[in-house]
Amino acid sequence: MLKATGLTKRFGGVVAASEVSLEVHGGEILAVIGPNGAGKSTLLNLLSGLIRPDAGRIEFLGLDITRTVPEVRAWKGLGRAFQIVQPFLEMTVRENLMVGAIYGKPGTPLRTAQKVVEQVIELTGLSSKADTEAGELTLLEDKRLELARALCTRPKLLLLDEVMAGLRPAEAMEAVELVKRTRASGVTVLFIEHLMPVVRALADRVVVMDYGQVIAEGRYDEVAANAQVREAYLGRSA
Numbered sequence: 114m115l116k117a118t119g120l121t122k123r124f125g126g127v128v129a130a131s132e133v134s135l136e137v138h139g140g141e142i143l144a145v146i147g148p149n150g151a152g153k154s155t156l157l158n159l160l161s162g163l164i165r166p167d168a169g170r171i172e173f174l175g176l177d178i179t180r181t182v183p184e185v186r187a188w189k190g191l192g193r194a195f196q197i198v199q200p201f202l203e204m205t206v207r208e209n210l211m212v213g214a215i216y217g218k219p220g221t222p223l224r225t226a227q228k229v230v231e232q233v234i235e236l237t238g239l240s241s242k243a244d245t246e247a248g249e250l251t252l253l254e255d256k257r258l259e260l261a262r263a264l265c266t267r268p269k270l271l272l273l274d275e276v277m278a279g280l281r282p283a284e285a286m287e288a289v290e291l292v293k294r295t296r297a298s299g300v301t302v303l304f305i306e307h308l309m310p311v312v313r314a315l316a317d318r319v320v321v322m323d324y325g326q327v328i329a330e331g332r333y334d335e336v337a338a339n340a341q342v343r344e345a346y347l348g349r350s351a
């Protein structure tokens with residue numbers, strides 16, 4: 114579904130992404146993990162188009178999108194949810210989602226947008242909050258809304274950057290169920306996450322980054338047993 118080849122991004126002297134290559138297969142849930150500063154968010158920003166690579170290439174559904182602006186990537190089905198949630202606070206949950214549904218794909222008829230929004234409200238468990246103003250939501254509900262907003266753009270591939278950050282363990286596990294339902298609805302997922310129980314519960318496959326490079330890739334138990342991965346995590350936190 115998505116193929117990144119040799120992605121490199123420098124910020125001054127820092128090489129935040131160094132020849133990163135990875136593939137996302139249709140239907141899978143792929144986790145990207147790594148210590149702080151490893152380059153995970155940079156990779157996501159490159160994939161969603163917020164920043165441009167100094168070198169490398171990104172293909173999505175067989176099309177070269179390396180130089181494509183973020184909104185066109187979104188229209189093609191590359192969606193993204195953010196860690197910092199920024200809904201329109203004075204609008205209700207349903208109204209916020211209508212914005213996502215209408216602007217996520219230009220030319221969406223109002224009826225279609227309404228249908229999509231109601232489906233997503235159901236899927237994300239926001240039914241009882243649909244008429245609540247976004248400013249009155251709890252943190253977990255905020256996260257649901259952000260995921261719902263992204264889903265209303267009808268992504269084929271959804272990119273998630275630490276969407277569980279700040280949640281209590283029980284809440285994070287609720288969010289895990291939500292991501293599972295999202296995949297079951299036909300959306301491929303790439304997520305960045307620091308919480309290892311979440312990674313273990315969700316990921317079909319895990320890509321590990323360190324110092325801007327991919328250092329390991331495999332199933333959770335494989336990468337967790339990898340000496341280089343253990344070194345990257347344990348060697349530095351001590």
Ligand SMILES: Nc1ncnc2c1ncn2[C@@H]1O[C@H](COP(=O)(O)OP(=O)(O)OP(=O)(O)O)[C@@H](O)[C@H]1O
Nearest residue numbers: 124127128129147148149150151152153154155156
């Ligand atoms: N816009 C930027 N300008 C300058 N340096 C940046 C910028 N974005 C990222 N960096 C640097 O690139 C490196 C990778 O950062 P990045 O945010 O991608 O890491 P990360 O793996 O997402 O870390 P975290 O787990 O803390 O979110 C870091 O050294 C960071 O300081």
Ligand SMILES: [Mg+2]
Nearest residue numbers: 153154155274
């Ligand atoms: Mg980050």
